[in-house]
Amino acid sequence: MDRTATSSLTETWVTGGNSIAAGHGNLMSQSYTAVVDRALEPVFAALGVQFQTKLRAYSGARSAPEISLCIDALFGNDIDLLAWDYGMTDGGRTADVWMYRFFANRAGLLPTSPGILMMGGAAQRDIHDELEKQGQAVISVGDVGALKQRMPDSTTANPDSLPPALRYYICKGQAENNPPCNEADIKFNTTECHGDVRGKT
Numbered sequence: 001m002d003r004t005a006t007s008s009l010t011e012t013w014v015t016g017g018n019s020i021a022a023g024h025g026n027l028m029s030q031s032y033t034a035v036v037d038r039a040l041e042p043v044f045a046a047l048g049v050q051f052q053t054k055l056r057a058y059s060g061a062r063s064a065p066e067i068s069l070c071i072d073a074l075f076g077n078d079i080d081l082l083a084w085d086y087g088m089t090d091g092g093r094t095a096d097v098w099m100y101r102f103f104a105n106r107a108g109l110l111p112t113s114p115g116i117l118m119m120g121g122a123a124q125r126d127i128h129d130e131l132e133k134q135g136q137a138v139i140s141v142g143d144v145g146a147l148k149q150r151m152p153d154s155t156t157a158n159p160d161s162l163p164p165a166l167r168y169y170i171c172k173g174q175a176e177n178n179p180p181c182n183e184a185d186i187k188f189n190t191t192e193c194h195g196d197v198r199g200k201t
Contacts, residue, residue: 010050013037014075015057016067016103017085017119022057031055033083062090064099068106079114082107087120100124101131108136115139148175155180 015021015033023031037053044051056075061067063086067074075082084103090096104116108131115137118124128138152162153170155178160167171181180186 008048008050010052010078011044011080012052012054012076012078013040013081013083014054014079014114015083015085016061016063016075017057017083018061018089019057019059020088021083021085021119022055022059024059028055031057057085060089062086062099063103064090065102068099068103071103071106072110077111079107079110079112081117082114083117083119084121085119091121091124094123097123097127101127104131104136104138105134108134117141149173 013033013036015031021031021033023034028034033053033055037051041051054076063084084100086099086103090099100118100121104127107114107116113135116131116139118128118138118140120141125140128140131138148170151166151170153173154162154168155171168181168186169175172178174181176182176187
């Protein structure tokens with residue numbers, strides 16, 4: 001939070017990650033960073049705080065060494081919460097934990113010492129105690145796979161009883177991979193999400 005400003009305070013969320021974080025396949029306005037911006041901006045505004053988000057995600061990106069070494073140039077110096085969403089590229093292997101540690105330590109050197117919001121990366125959770133002892137605030141979103149297991153299955157539940165975003169997402173225990181979830185008229189039906197928008201995929 002920029003405490004030097006006299007007219008207003010700002011809270012800045014920056015997302016770093018790969019194509020999942022970038023929202024590839026969707027419009028930029030549909031990335032989760034944009035959704036967070038729309039949801040939290042009025043909440044912070046009611047408190048007299050300007051809330052802003054920055055999406056800095058790149059297809060196939062890994063969090064280290066290049067991104068970590070250039071963290072201030074890529075993400076900026078005034079960050080309050082830095083989302084690490086590199087789970088797909090360097091989150092699953094224990095041998096790659098050094099990348100997350102390097103990223104978090106480099107973030108801790110920024111003037112605002114932002115908190116880290118870790119998305120995915122099961123192997124990386126083991127070093128959170130170490131980072132917190134160093135004074136780093138760390139939040140883990142948790143295991144996305146476990147979250148999927150708790151979602152209703154459209155082959156055992158009445159799909160019409162489910163919210164539109166969950167309808168035909170899980171079929172026979174898998175996301176968009178089994179009938180009827182993987183049928184083209186269902187899987188690629190975008191009218192529920194954003195209607196007829198120019199540029200959608």
